[in-house]
Amino acid sequence: MEVMSNLVTQNIPNYLSSLPVPKSIGGWFRLGFRDWVSLVPLGAVIGGLTYMSYLAFCPCGRVCKIHLNEKIEKNNPKVVHSVDVEDLGETSAFCRCWKSKTFPKCDGSHNEHNETTGDNVGPLVVKKKK
Incomplete structure (x- = not known):
């Protein structure tokens, strides 16, 4: 001292x-x-x-060190998927959390993510007009 x-x-x-x-x-x-x-x-x-x-x-x-996409097509500089409207059913849910095993379709993986992190992310739901 x-x-x-x-x-x-x-x-x-x-x-x-x-x-x-x-x-x-x-x-x-x-x-x-x-x-x-x-x-x-x-x-x-x-x-x-x-x-x-x-x-x-x-x-x-500060540089953001957190990557949202941890595993999907990491070799591509930008991940882009397209879906034909005719191929959609009455309702389709698309993943926005990047954790889905069926990406770009949602498989509910965001539920576990939300419970662990306290986040509130959910899918993009697309419905056909009647």
Whole structure:
């Protein structure tokens, strides 16, 4: 714990007070090469903390790692199925959860998915007009 105390109360303040931070905007233009090199670690820490904060708090900064389709035609860049209207019965249900073993037709796999995850996904039901 003494190491942490020394770091916070002595080392970091000494390091920060020794940095060549100018008092005016024009002072930045008069800094030498060694001055800029001594500012690099501070800039890296500030940049790293800013980037980590961006990833943590900005949803658009994160890449979605969850794939809805876990097994159906994974070798295709886009899964597309077409069904002729004449082939449909009176009522047809199409899968929207990507878990059906009879994809694109629904086999009720979403029921188990909904119970496990608390989700509310269901099939697309297509009915013929009478």
